[in-house]
Amino acid sequence: MNRFAEIIDWYPVEMSQEERHLVFKIDWLVLSFSCIAFFTKNLDVSALTNAYVAGMDVDLDLTGNRxxxxxxxxxxxxxxxxIPSNIVLTRLPAEYYLPxxxxxxxxxTLGTAxxxxxxxxxxMRFFVGLTATACWVGNAHIVNSWYTRQELGKxxxxxxxxxxxxxxxxxxxQSAAYDNLDGSHGMAGWRWLFIICTxxxxxxxxxxxxFCPNVPDRTRSRYLTAREKELCVSRLLKDGFAKTRGVDRSLVKRIFGNWRIYVFFVVGNLFWMTPYPAGTxxxxxxxxxxxxxxxxxxxxxxxxxxxxxVSIMLCGFYSDWRKNRWETMLYGGILILVCNVLLLVWNVSDGAKFFSFIGLGVANGPTNLIVPWLAxxxxxxxxxRSASIAIVxxxxxxxxxxxxxxxxxxxxAPEYKGGYIWSVIMSVIELILLPLPMYFLAREKKQGIDYAKEIFDETNMDAAGIEEKTEGVDEVASETYYSKEKKNADVDVVEV
Incomplete structure (x- = not known):
């Protein structure tokens, strides 16, 4: 299993057994709830389009653009x-706020039925949107707070x-509800979909x-030892990820005082916008x-x-292997342009239309790299970072x-002439603007600005303190994790 994990670069070859064990734990704690919560959110949100196709349009008189x-x-x-939700999330316990x-x-969602x-x-749709706000941006913040750069893409x-x-x-x-529950207890199949979702x-x-562990330097997870919590923080410090700085008046300047928020707001939203035809x-x-x-x-x-x-998985692994995000997004941008041009022409075969719609689905894979790149x-x-993810x-x-x-x-519908004109124009612009993040990062490097190095220098004493504090228990802790013979070793570990 370790060999396979190395082949796919899930764990770098040079990573110690102790850190692998820790990352394994982080994967289960962080990704379990984040993925399940995001799944149920999208299940509930997507239900509207499926309900519309299955008869809601007639039952609720959704004529015109309703x-x-x-x-x-x-x-x-x-x-x-x-934005307020993600700022609140940096102050409140995520393990209670998000659930x-x-x-x-x-x-x-139940009320919609x-x-x-x-x-x-x-x-109902307004309040579903209001209460679902915390899910994607909140969990995206949590996910992107636990991993190093080499781990983020995957x-x-x-x-x-x-x-x-x-x-x-x-x-x-919806297909199953329509076939099996339509008319059951006097309710249409589309109504049963919302009940099932709830x-x-x-x-x-x-x-x-x-299971939600919050962020590393604020975690109270019962599943991580004191040693592991310290290692979570120190390994991120070494990779240039800073600990919490707090929310005060300086936050506005920290967000809007450099190019990052502006460039990623534009580039990110162009890439998120243009594969839209793959949906409704x-x-x-x-x-x-x-x-x-x-x-x-x-x-x-x-x-x-x-x-x-399939595309998201391939792009995530590929971008980590290549150690950049822009290259994969360039491929996606070219595919988006080609597919939107075909749909704009419209007078093509159904096979070409299927190719274009499915191609835009494939192109959604590279767009998933916006958030880890911003992180x-x-x-x-x-x-x-948390507020910037929300703003974008x-x-x-x-x-x-x-x-x-x-x-x-x-x-x-279904030709959407104006929509495809819009998508083609935006597809061209996104390809033109994609080099902007690399340009500004190169300019900072030329100016001698290196935030990762500054973070490590400023926190080096803290990191050294952590190492010194845990130096005496490193060997014993490692043996506790991996040695059955020493499973009863007397290790002074505090569980939180």
Whole structure:
């Protein structure tokens, strides 16, 4: 198993057995709840599109652009609490805050099953968005606070795969609900989908209470020893990741006082925006094909998500191996442009359309690297990094709030002429702007600015203190982990 982990670079060859054991623990603690929470969030969010295809549009009279408005209402709620939520997360215990939010959006998802009018749907979607705010940005902050640069791509790939998995599973659930539960107890199949989503969501929140470890220098996890908690902090310090600096008036300057937030806000959102047709436009194109029934549309709509999962994993591992994020994103940007041009032309075969929609699903893999790239360049400031991830994501939320109404109105489906013109223009711009982060990083290097070195120099005494403090227990702790003969060794370890 260790050999396989080395081959795929899950653990670097030079990593000690003690650190491997620690990273193994971190993977289970950090990724377990983060992935499950993100899965249930996307299961609940994706349910709306699947419900619309399965009859909600008729039952709630979602004529014209009402479906777009209902989708956008979710993003209104999602946008309002985005930045405050991640700032609050740096102060409150994540193991309670994040699960509480999950319970709340689960209850509002349940409420969606019983709406009887368009207005009620709008209210429910707003509160689902508001309470789901903490999930993606909060868990993205947690995930990107535990790993070194050589580990970030792969772990973000696993976390990123949860989005298409949730969307795929929602499609399969709706197909099953439509076939088996439609009309049961007098309720339509699309209503049963929201009930099933809630039954899955709320119990999953309990996992966070027991397993979510917060961030390294604030963790109270019962599953990490005192030695392991110290090692979590020291290994990140050595890789240039700073400990918490606190939230005060200087935070605004720390966020907006350099180029990072501006460049990643623009570049990141361009890359997140342009594969949009792989979602709702693809589903509505399938719906327009009279040869496909409801169940077939639900199943075929998951193909782009399956392609995205494979792409995310390959891109995450490849970018860690190459030790850069830009190269993989360049490949993705070229694919995005080609696929959007084909869809803009539109007068192509159905095979070419399938290629384009699925290709945009594949192109979503490289876009998953935005967050680990941002985490790396903001490694010098934990609070600023957390807020920056939220700010960049706010751009994505606003785009999903406004752009579908303007460029992708339901009334213009399935051809979406204006939408594809928009996507092609943005695809060109994203390729032009992709070199900006490398340019500014190179300029800082030329100016002698090295945040990673500064962090290590400033905290070297602390790191040395940790090593000195634990020097006497290193050998015994290692033997405790790996030696059955010495499993009863008298080691003074404090459990928290």
């Amino acid at each position: 479906f777009n408005y209902a989708t956008s209402m979710y993003y209104v709620g999602y946008c309002l609490f985005q 509480a939010a999950e319970v709340m959006w689960g209850l509002f 019983f709406v009887t009018s368009y207005k009620q749907l709008m209210v 772990r973000n790939a696993i976390y990123g795969c949860v989005y298409p998995l949730g969307a795929m599973f929602a499609g399969y659930l 039954v899955i969501t709320i119990p999953c929140a309990l996992i966070g209470v027991f 436009p693809y589903t509505l194109w399938l719906k327009s094909k009279t040869q496909y029934g409801v169940a077939m549309v639900e199943n075929l709509s998951t193909i782009t998500y399956a392609a995205q999962i 790396e360049v903001m490694s010098h400031d934990l609070e600023a 994501n706010v751009g994505w939320v606003v785009i999903n709030l406004v752009v579908p109404l303007v460029a992708w109105p339901t009334a213009s």
